[in-house]
Amino acid sequence: MSPKQAKMSVAGVQRAPAEVAYAHELAALADLNMGPVPPGWRLSPRAVETFVMGDDALGIERKFVADRAMVVRIIISLCTSRGCLLVGEPGTAKSWLSELLAAAISGVSTLTLQGGAVGSVDQLLYGWNEAILKRQGPCREALMPSPLLRGMMEGRLVRFEEIARCPQALQDALLSVLSDRVVVIPELAGDEGVILARHGFNVIATSNSIDEGVHAMSAALKRRMDFEEIRPIRQVDDEIDVVLREVRRANAAAGVTVAPDPAVIEVLVTLFHELRNGQTLDGRSTDRLAGSALSTAEAVAVAHAASLNAWYYGGGAMTVEHLMHHVIGSALKDQPEDRRRLRHYFETAVAQRTGEHWRQVWALRSLIV
Secondary structure, eight states: OOHHHHHHHHTTOSSOOHHHHTHHHHHHHHTSOOSOOOTTOSSOHHHHHHHHHOBGGGTBOOOOOSOHHHHHHHHHHHHSSSEEEEEESTTSSHHHHHHHHHHHHHSOOOOEEEGGGOOSHHHHTEEEOHHHHHHHOSOGGGEEEOHHHHHHHHTOEEEEETGGGSOHHHHHTTHHHHHTOEEEOTTSOGGGGEEEOOTTOEEEEEEETTOOSOOOOOHHHHTTEEEEEEOOOOOHHHHHHHHHHHHHHHHHHTTOOOOOOHHHHHHHHHHHHHHHHTBOTTSOBOOOOSSOOOOHHHHHHHHHHHHHHHHHHSTTOOOHHHHHHHHHHHHOSSOTHHHHHHHHHHHHTGGGOOSHHHHHHHHTGGGGO
């Protein structure tokens, strides 16, 4: 997709996929000679890495905060015949990373399966157009390929979200896809019933490490995938940069001209960082909240909600008060003890802090009660 086509297709869309939102960067990287390109890929591994991690000299925005060596390992895994599984806590941008990689490698990030929604082989691999089936019988024209089968037929990277939520019997149906790169359709005769994966096809999956009530991953499937753990952003400054960037983008998409105050965002990120890790920035222990992930993605959602609050109700300037109303809703969910833990954090950490914004946070402690 050209940058001009991408600009036209974004109009009126709530959220454009990565290959549309960053079409100009992908086009620029495609024009550069950044090393050999694997069969079926749009860009070289070095160009894919640059697209994800950014390069100021080339005008490529940094889109993911992580160890560069880990991103390189994931890219190399996708060069092989093995799939790759991204594991981590909710909100660590696993899905965003898989979307970026699919956009850069295949030019399409929308070939996606949701593990919790896949309940049959038809949803995993293929179904049939009943009208054509009745008229012509089983044939390629009547075949309705799933995103997985389309990825095999077109030679593209397929995203499998929350794979651990997929029943184990269906996980095992992936074995022939990952091992032999083939799907046999018994209803079709001869060669028509054998779908062979084209160059460029692979699977990148995600799974939350703290999910409850999901299916255990098949041992055979585990052996056919490389695992990478995606951890929360460790440096507060990096997380502040991510939240500011994403909130500005979300505000612009919503037609909101509220500029997020970096000092207010610093308060938000510090709160989330400390409550998520059970430790203040100066090394003192505090309680972790049991019912909330308090991830970077949630911080972005909270700051965007506070921006909307300021835009529609607060005169256009986001304040700590706007922020705190939405922080409480994000932090306190279905764990009654979390209210006590949050009060303890305010009394032992927030109360001792100086600075105008922290004093405002302390003054709003009654919101917890």
